Amino acid sequence: MSTLRYTKDHEWVRVEGATATIGITAYAQEQLGDVVFVELPAVGKQLEAGGDAAVVESVKAASEVYAPLAGEVVAVNQALVDTPALVNDDPTGEGWFMRLKLADPAAADALMDQAAYDAYVEGLH
Structure with a gap:
């Protein structure tokens, strides 16, 4: 199984070859509360790293999901x-948002690993 990488905006990435599966972290969905709507990008859309990729709405707020790569x-x-609600039930599994054909698969190496992300989240409290 491939390793998850993380962004400071609370997206996760699972890179397999030149393809990346992307979603939001358990921390992000906990902060949002019950997710009631997800707007996904169109297949074929080109995403820039850090650019808007999707929207997730909960009973508390609406939030942008950014493309990590x-x-x-x-x-x-x-x-x-x-x-x-799949986002709440299984954020890093069945609650994934999109898959990208990566422009530069090696760029994922610059994202945080689990230990770094856990330390980052801990620092938010």
Whole structure:
């Protein structure tokens, strides 16, 4: 199994070859509360690292989901449209948002690993 990498905006990335699966972290979904709506990007859309990629709305707030890496959207998780609560139930599994064909797979190495992300989240409290 590949390793998850993380951003300071609380997105996770699982890189497998030249493809990355992206979602929001357990911490992010806990802060949002019950997710009620997810807006996903169109397949074929080019995303820039740090650019807007998706929107997630909860009973508390709406929040942007940013692209942790640059690439082309090759798949989106249509299940989230009908069942946005998957983000709460399984944020790093069934609650994934999109898959990208990466412009530069090595760019993922610059993202935080689990230990660094855990320390970052701990510092937020």
